[in-house]
Amino acid sequence: MGDFGVEAKGVKQIKFTNWSQTFSCEPNLYFVPKDVEELREIIFLAKSTNKKIRVVGCGHSPSDICCTDDYMISLRFFNNVLSINCETNTIRVEAGITLTEINAYLDSHKLAIPVLGSVSDITIAGVISTGTHGTGAKFGVLADYVLDMELITTSGDTIKCSRDENSDVFLSALSGLGAIGIIIRLTFQCEPAFLLYEYSYPSTLGEVLEELDEELKSCDHYRFLWFPHTDCVSVQNNNRIYNKEVTKYTASQRACNWFWDYAIGYYTLEFAYWLSTYYQPLVPYINRIWFWLLYSRPKERINISHKVFNFECLFKQHVNEWSIPREKTAKVLLELKSWIERTPNIYVHFPVEVRFVKEDDIYLSPAYGRDSTFINIIMYRPYGKDVSHSAYWDQYEKIMKESGG
The missing domain is CATH 3.30.43.10 (Uridine Diphospho-n-acetylenolpyruvylglucosamine Reductase, domain 2)
Known part of the structure; x- marks a missing residue:
């Protein structure tokens, strides 16, 4: 002491x-x-x-x-890369380093993290402690790629653990919400750097659910965004690609992309949703118009893996995400859609994001022992203004619980 x-x-x-x-x-x-x-x-x-x-x-x-x-x-001072091994494709880091910093370091060594979620401005210890995930039927939560780690317990002892050493501690601390101890170092499994070819296209919820099994088999990283109050879906198909070049944009193309992605897709959308706080029946029109403006035409690009995995999450928001057994995907989404359509005075924002994760053996992982679908609902807070969402949250959670969420 x-x-x-x-x-x-x-x-x-x-x-x-x-x-x-x-x-x-x-x-x-x-x-x-x-x-x-x-x-x-x-x-x-x-x-x-x-x-x-x-x-x-x-x-x-x-x-x-x-x-x-x-x-x-x-742990912001615990932000160092301790070692990297380009033969085993592994990196050892301190717990407070962010994914953004790791991605930059791996880029310089021609390595990459196999799968990422929507943001990288998060610490590696936070990522693995909370079950953070990306999408891909053959890819697990990010904690599944941890090979070993060191943590400090409440007694002040340092424990080294892995699947071979102190395995119960290891499998409890992964996705353990910090309850087992404070993670200080870990080794992460990477792979040779790769590009992703992203092809996004419009579809309908019915078509997507009918073709889901085949799409998951044929695509490395598959997800889709459903726009409530419509049947519209934006499918995002990401596949590894080699011996290709990153998509290049001219200055005018970059300006055009900024206009649609930010002037319309961010700032005007926030203003539109703010207006809807005074007259909620605007929401279905907003969802439909923004799908038509931004998602109704096919798009494609090639870029470094983490620049495709990461996703613009827009402005302040309430979010609620649960996992269910993959085979329950259609049942849950159709029940949620039916409830929204038949319930008066329920107006919900887009998107409902649907992602897929391989089963794992991590004790507290949302994907423990089952291939899982993660369904994420959202209600934005335009300019920090809260919107009513409790009824939406309650019904969503009820539907998810009934399907093993």
Whole structure:
């Protein structure tokens, strides 16, 4: 046990707010330890003062999981690459490094992470602790690519674990929400760098569900976006491609892309949804118009893998995502669509994002023991203004629970 001089390094009156600005807290003390010994001293201090600890990353979680009235720890100084092995395609990193930093480092060594989610401005420890995932029937949650890790427990001990050493600790800490200990280092399995060919095209919900099994077999990374209050779907088909060049755009093409992606797809959409907070029946028209403006024509491009995996998540939002057995996909989506259509005064934003993940053996993973479909619903907060969403959330969760969510 230390002399707790570390208490003086804790900062008071810090307010933490998550990215969506849906949850905030003011921890009793906020710490940014420089090394493992300082981190261990904070743990001892917390035990002696009967305080709980929450470790925070970049705050992208839509939940209040990081919020605490006790001690909050940021591992932003634990952001180093410790080693890389281009023969085994592995990288060893500290827990506070972000995926953005890892992607840049891997680019310079002609390696890549096999699959990514929508954003990379998140820490690697946060990614693996929360079941973060991308899409692809042959690809697991990102935690499934961790080979080994070190964590510090509440006793201050450092535990090394993997599938071969302390396997129960390892499989519990992966997707463990930080409950097992504080992750400090890990080794991640990568693969040789690759490009992705993205082909997106319009379809209907009925067609997509009818062809789903074949599409999942033929596509590396398949997902689709359904636009509620319509039958419209945007399918996004991403496949590995080699010996090709990244799509080049002229200055005028880049300006045109910015106009549609941001002037229309971001700023005008936020204004339209803000208007709809005063007259909600506008929402179905907004969903239909924006599908026609941005998603009604096929598009294609080739780019570095992480630049295709990552996705513009637009402005502040409430989100709710559950996983279900893959074979329940059509049942759940059709039930949700039917409920929206027959329920008066229910107006929901686009998209409903649907992604697919391979089963794993991680104890607390949403994909434990079953090939899974992740269905993500959303309600935006235009200019920070909250919108009614409790009835939508309740019915969605009821439908998901009934199908094993």
